Amino acid sequence: MVEIDMNKENEEDFSDPPGYVDDITDDALVPDVIHQKPVIEEFEDNCVFITGIPLVGADRLGRLQSVLKKVLEKLDPAVKLYLPPSAEGGTLGVLFTEWSDSKSAQFAVKSLDGYAFDKSHTFTAHLFTEMKKLTAPADDWKTPEKQPYTDVGDLWWWMQHDRCRDQFAILHDKNGVPTVGVFTNMKGNEPELAGDLDKAERANWTETVFTWSPHGSYLSTIHKRGIILWGGPEYARAHRFAHDNVQYIDFSPCETFLVTYAAPEETEKWWDCEKDSLRIWDVRTGELKKSFSTFELTGRTQLPTWPFFKWSFDEKYFACLKAPEKDKLEKEKKIDGISVFEAETFELYQKRAVTIEHIKHFEWAPNATTLAYYSECTDAVPAEFGLLQVPSMQRLRSARVHNVADAQLFWQKCGKRLAFYTMRYNKKAYRDTGDIKYVGGCTYHIDIFEIDKKDVSLMNLPLTEPFIHFDWDPEGDKFCVLVGNTAKATPQVYKIEPNSHAPKLVSKLDPGVHFNEVQFAPKGGWLAILAKVSSGGNVYFIDTSLAEAKRTNVIEHPLFNKGYWDPTGRYFVTCSTLGGRSGADLGYRIYSFQGRELCRKNLDRLAQFKWRPRPPVKLSEQKQKEIKKNLKKIAARFIKQDDDEKCRASQEVIEKRRKIMAAFDVIRNRNLEYLASIREARIELRNGVDTDAEPNEDEFVDEEITIALSTSKTMAPLSEEDERD
């Protein structure tokens, strides 16, 4: 067998040389596996550490021991005691106990913690494993010094603008340097810098991006070493949060907490530095409230989504999807729960996650501590859409739907209703590649839970065309759903009428191309339909406040990739920013709510445009009604102010222009005077002809030009030769 021998010769030899000693430890070889290796802690789980033991001398030790024994044996007769002796042979005030199993140890902790041994001695009991988590303070630890309170001024100063103008911030390149600027939208005029020149606009204000806090109190900027919040009329530094290489930040809904995340820097040894990669801070005090390990929360080394935690509207709870468990083959199972944390303690509520099989995503209600969730369907179990009340963990209502391929949840901003869209398939098949293929077409449905109805009623609306997008009127009874495809997308406005079992179609608007988003104005009534990142770049502006929805205007902003209502719903902005389609002109355009263009600005490398959010309205409902009733009277004042300002503005512009022109004329006249002074030289250069002089019409030479006003083709008559052929 010559062939085999040949092969053997060519084969590389991987066996160790004789006498080789394997000195590489598993820690060095596969540290990531070792990190996850389970550790036997049985023994430690059984130990309880008790402090508050009376301090006695060696003479009374035996007596104390027997009394302690008597007390403890009531809990479990198998308990073992160990009193570490002091140098003199007395007690140290501490006691180690070992119990028969971890259960009785836990029971002992519960019963002994806070137990009054006698008048002057109260026990403190801890599990030994818990004690391990306590570490000694660093040698150089000192009591933190009291920080003086820095007053940055009124955080809501901008709300007191006498013309009620809104602000926005942009990040773009100014003279080649990334610059953040805060501006006031001036309604039709050029936006004005909202503050002093050197305060409201700063080069390199942030190293990556900026955000507004949810109530608009702070502008937050991201830096290499952490986050800075700026507030007040001078944009002074209000708070700092140290988090190296921070990447993402998120505020809780009422600005009380700030969540920050930095990915572990060393990917080789991520477990060393990822224990506190996710941190929650108190915004007002700057205190680090809690830090989380991403790996423990998600079972992954990287975050799956951002914002990672979803906060309830009142900041009492925050939640995330539970980490997927692994089966025996180390394969990830589907996620089967939500981890709900209490913001008071930052601990998992009831120490365990809520189990919801196959959960895909969830959303908090905007006005209650209720969770809406969607769990995917499997071949055996239909998909489930449900409402879960926290903290009672009761399911208010759930609906099961078969054959769901895709779904989305939409809460109405006032919390009255929840809509979910489902794409339902007929039959499912698997391709060779393992991908799922839906056979026999799909149907599209909108289902609506009415939260305030008895037992939470459910209504269904089948759609005739594929679903594209959906949005609720934040306060009213209407919603708009966009259906169709990129070539023909039709916005449909529906109304939910009391005592009706299905939404009523109010209007079907003209279809358009490339529409992909519906946005209701924050105060309702008006609606924008956007065709983002399309070459046409259309936006429809629609009034839904009347009996029939009416389109007022269509605008074009080719290739725009973002569109936002301002917080009051008076203005709409479209912008094309970095990260949109290449070749787009970066910049923004501001429109009135009816779609009239008010302002257009092109900016180099525009990265962000963000309206400054407004805090919630604090006026009583009665007062709000009063204002609505007297709107005409109040409006008259604003209209007059607008007109006055327009007049003044044009006066100002004219004044400014005069000055510019006067300055320019100085240079122009100087140059013209110079040219006049060398007139002789110029005439001489052109052989005595004064080319500056008005042409003398007598010297004109008439020239006739023939112009063909029209041309037409006529067939040439056939010559005799041709005819012969």
Added chain:
Amino acid sequence: MRPLSLKGHERALTRVRFNREGDLLFTCAKDKKPCVWYTENGERIGSYDGHNGAVWDIDVTWDTAKCVTASGDLTVKIWDAELGNCIHTINHQTPMKSCGFSYSGNLVCFTTQKMTKNLSIVQVRDLRDSAQMVDGGEACFTTQFDVNATTALFTKLDDELTIGFESGLLQQYDLRNPGNAINTNESVHRYSVQDLQMSPNGEFLISASRDKTAALLDVNDLKKLKQYKSERPVNSACISPTRDHVCLGGGEDAMQVTQTSVSAGHFEAKIYHMVFEEEFARFKGHFGPINTMTWHAFGTIFATGGEDGYVRIQEFDEDYLGFTYDF
């Protein structure tokens, strides 16, 4: 007058220029034949035949007696404007990129492209001196640069030259001192200067650059007076002879045109107020970037030449004539 769309060139236009009176329009393109047209009706009178490569620039003397053309065939040719025959040919080692006559029309300047060992050269020759007009003849002014001089023109009678460079630099030289620039402006443009044109009265200079701006400069010291911002690279800019307006033309790079829709390419010519730097009007026409443009002496007629190979002569409408700024 209707808008005239003149299709006489086979390739992208490189220069359109009216003669002083404005009755004739001289054009050259990347094909080999510069043309002359009647402004009135767009009839082509004839072409100047003799070049064997792309023609990058054409200029005509104040009395429309002579023309000068600079070509990629390594020659600059002086022509009899009326008869169309070549009077002189100046040879060089590298392609000639721009050319121009002095105020008197006696001097001609031209720039050459930098290629490997050969530096970019700016030269001035005197047409009256036959020694200068032959091959190997000594120029009356010559300087050379390590960066491409894209365009040059006489800005003060027959005495001073202004040169625009690929780096965005602008320099002025006195003919008597080729060693040192008398004025330099390196701050106004960040990328290549594509075009320099004088105001008809000769008090200002306008520069067009790929950095998406055009700048109005003081002709005496090259100081920036105004700057006009466009969204696209500016290939050409000119100043109205009658009103305080300037016009900018350009558009998306020819390389990227196929990827952009016409509306996003910004192939329109844009009119700005010269003093307030505000854009107030645009006019469409070309379906490729505008490479060159010029304002007719009347102030109401306008010629543009585009990458699309068309020359367009347009007359402004009533709206333009009635438009004024309040100040």
